[in-house]
Amino acid sequence: MATVQFKKIVKKFGDNLVLNGVDVDIKDHEFVVIVGPSGCGKTTLLRMLAGLEEISDGEIFIDNLLVNELHPSKREIAMVFQDYALYPHMTVEENMNFALRLRKMPKPEIAARVTEAANILQLNKFLKRMPKQLSGGQRQRVAIGRAIVRKPKVFLFDEPLSNLDAKLREEMRVEIAKLYQRLNATIIYVTHDQVEAMTLAGRIVIMNHGIVQQVGSPIEVYRKPCNLFVAGFIGSPTMNFLAGKLSVAGGVTVFSHESLTLPIPAFVLPQKEAAEGREVVLGIRPDDVLVEHPGGEKCSEKVNGVLEVCELLGHRENLYLKVGAQRLLATVEAFFNRSPGSAVSLCFNYQNMHVFDKASERRISE
Amino acid sequence: MKKKMTAAAKRQLLKSILLHAGLIIFAAACVYPLLRIFSVSLRPGDKLVSLDLSIIPAGATFISYTKLLRDTMFLRWLGNSLLITLATSFIGVSLASTAAYAFSRFRFPGKKVGMILLLSSQMIPAGMLILPLFLMIMKLKLMNTYLGMIIAYSVSSLPFSIWILKGYYDTIPRSLEEAALVDGTSQVGAFWRIILPLSTPALSIAFLFNFTTAWNEYLVARVVLFSAKQYTWTLGLFELQGQYITQWGMFAAGSMLVTIPVLCVFLYSSKWLISGLTLGSVKG
Numbered sequence: 001m002a003t004v005q006f007k008k009i010v011k012k013f014g015d016n017l018v019l020n021g022v023d024v025d026i027k028d029h030e031f032v033v034i035v036g037p038s039g040c041g042k043t044t045l046l047r048m049l050a051g052l053e054e055i056s057d058g059e060i061f062i063d064n065l066l067v068n069e070l071h072p073s074k075r076e077i078a079m080v081f082q083d084y085a086l087y088p089h090m091t092v093e094e095n096m097n098f099a100l101r102l103r104k105m106p107k108p109e110i111a112a113r114v115t116e117a118a119n120i121l122q123l124n125k126f127l128k129r130m131p132k133q134l135s136g137g138q139r140q141r142v143a144i145g146r147a148i149v150r151k152p153k154v155f156l157f158d159e160p161l162s163n164l165d166a167k168l169r170e171e172m173r174v175e176i177a178k179l180y181q182r183l184n185a186t187i188i189y190v191t192h193d194q195v196e197a198m199t200l201a202g203r204i205v206i207m208n209h210g211i212v213q214q215v216g217s218p219i220e221v222y223r224k225p226c227n228l229f230v231a232g233f234i235g236s237p238t239m240n241f242l243a244g245k246l247s248v249a250g251g252v253t254v255f256s257h258e259s260l261t262l263p264i265p266a267f268v269l270p271q272k273e274a275a276e277g278r279e280v281v282l283g284i285r286p287d288d289v290l291v292e293h294p295g296g297e298k299c300s301e302k303v304n305g306v307l308e309v310c311e312l313l314g315h316r317e318n319l320y321l322k323v324g325a326q327r328l329l330a331t332v333e334a335f336f337n338r339s340p341g342s343a344v345s346l347c348f349n350y351q352n353m354h355v356f357d358k359a360s361e362r363r364i365s366e
Numbered sequence: 367m368k369k370k371m372t373a374a375a376k377r378q379l380l381k382s383i384l385l386h387a388g389l390i391i392f393a394a395a396c397v398y399p400l401l402r403i404f405s406v407s408l409r410p411g412d413k414l415v416s417l418d419l420s421i422i423p424a425g426a427t428f429i430s431y432t433k434l435l436r437d438t439m440f441l442r443w444l445g446n447s448l449l450i451t452l453a454t455s456f457i458g459v460s461l462a463s464t465a466a467y468a469f470s471r472f473r474f475p476g477k478k479v480g481m482i483l484l485l486s487s488q489m490i491p492a493g494m495l496i497l498p499l500f501l502m503i504m505k506l507k508l509m510n511t512y513l514g515m516i517i518a519y520s521v522s523s524l525p526f527s528i529w530i531l532k533g534y535y536d537t538i539p540r541s542l543e544e545a546a547l548v549d550g551t552s553q554v555g556a557f558w559r560i561i562l563p564l565s566t567p568a569l570s571i572a573f574l575f576n577f578t579t580a581w582n583e584y585l586v587a588r589v590v591l592f593s594a595k596q597y598t599w600t601l602g603l604f605e606l607q608g609q610y611i612t613q614w615g616m617f618a619a620g621s622m623l624v625t626i627p628v629l630c631v632f633l634y635s636s637k638w639l640i641s642g643l644t645l646g647s648v649k650g
Contacts (some may be wrong), residue, residue, distance in 0.1 A: 050548055052544050087545070087560060099550050312414065
């Protein structure tokens with residue numbers, strides 16, 4: 001297995017700047033998920049690592065070896081494509097042993113590796129079938145098997161589950177997690193699905209507009225998003241944002257919004273960041289909007305709102321609320337049992353409150 | 367309900383009868399000339415016109431066939447045609463398959479103009495190309511040679527073959543080649559091991575086009591070849607036409623015999639003309 005380093009990677013398609021100075025260090029045996037919205041450059045970055053896309057500027061190292069000019073076949077990587085990319089004129093077995101045959105590996109070793117991969121992925125029954133005779137999930141497993149048999153230094157996954165239905169995606173997600181535990185390999189996984197990123201990653205790289213926004217463990221990026229984009233992108237349902245101004249009176253910082261006013265404790269926003277008149281955005285996750293809650297030390301004052309819509313999700317329930325002109329989403333335990341239009345009281349959990357500077361969009365809270 | 371079903375079934379039956387009647391008429395129109403030639407080839411003497419409508423005429427004989435094969439250089443002409451046609455087809459398809467791959471997969475200056483030029487070369491009538499082809503082949507000192515014919519035929523059918531193959535390559539997902547590159551092939555290896563096996567339907571269409579074009583060609587052969595030994599069958603058959611008499615029986619027998627290779631190539635190629643070769647490769 002190996003380390004991977006991206007150093008100041010730039011990619012231009014004509015005048016279009018797709019990647020702008022990407023710096024990421026990936027450790028040995030690490031499962032890194034690159035996540036971001038469509039068009040953020042995550043797949044391009046992966047393809048550059050695979051050698052399928054030219055690098056406009058910067059350097060890529062695999063195990064401290066500069067691979068910028070190295071042919072894809074010499075990089076000792078294996079890639080699982082979004083659309084499977086199975087060779088349709090070959091059987092499952094031939095698909096899986098294609099790379100090994102190219103290397104002129106001895107036949108008994110080829111057979112042993114294919115059998116081992118087929119056992120892991122439960123593909124033994126399908127080895128003689130053609131790709132068109134398989135379901136979507138089976139095809140994706142063959143694509144993964146094709147990567148496993150090569151025992152590469154780095155596994156690259158390019159949105160491997162995006163073509164599968166929700167149930168199969170969930171199953172395959174677990175399979176990939178198990179596979180990582182078993183192989184203990186360096187894996188770089190690209191997805192636009194933040195649930196996949198949160199559940200699979202050891203570290204997440206969040207990208208937007210060709211720039212790395214934040215790199216951290218799933219819990220870090222969830223608890224301490226470094227800017228408004230990360231705060232909005234990570235977490236489902238999406239974080240509530242309230243834009244307003246700060247005022248400081250008698251050492252107390254107060255956030256003023258057209259629909260509500262909230263004191264901001266010093267453990268949320270340090271005094272040095274609390275400038276009079278500073279325009280900020282308050283971020284509160286739906287789980288931290290506490291409805292009909294007794295309140296407490298770490299909670300804000302109570303605010304009155306109106307329940308607009310309830311969405312029962314099973315064990316949880318989404319409540320769409322309105323406080324003045326501001327819409328808020330709260331997630332509570334299921335069976336809230338209040339009809340739309342009824343008045344509710346709510347407060348905010350200060351412990352998980354985020355404050356961002358409106359102009360720079362950077363996090364200014366603790 | 368039952369009445370309605372019956373009316374619908376009747377309509378369906380009528381539609382089917384009309385459709386089949388139409389198909390039979392067109393099929394008969396296609397087969398009729400062939401049957402007439404076959405009939406002429408079996409007639410004793412050189413009777414071209416006859417009031418007898420039977421396909422096997424009275425006194426039917428294979429004398430025209432035996433005379434054609436024994437007394438003329440027909441087999442030699444057939445061999446010449448076969449050699450030139452096969453060489454043309456293989457060279458044409460080989461060049462077209464690689465050229466089309468470049469047009470389909472790579473970005474290079476003049477790509478669009480090149481494709482348009484290839485297409486526009488097909489709009490020029492064959493007669494207009496005779497003189498430049500003649501001059502070129504003469505300057506290359508390839509007059510009255512197989513090589514001259516092969517070059518002339520290959521270049522003339524190349525543009526169409528490139529268009530057919532480029533169109534087909536465009537439908538093959540690029541991720542297949544990328545997977546092959548990551549697996550360890552070179553670009554040429556990916557083309558050879560992945561793209562070509564998946565392109566057999568288009569390759570066989572291109573091969574058939576090259577084959578039938580070269581097999582039936584007369585005009586270029588008339589200009590380039592001048593010794594009877596080098597003749598293709600199209601020129602050879604015209605040797606049977608004299609100033610005062612035409613040997614229609616042998617002419618018809620020759621016409622029948624030259625259809626056999628084309629028929630064989632068509633039948634053999636048909637097994638490659640299958641759709642859905644790329645099914646299952648990517649999410650469809």
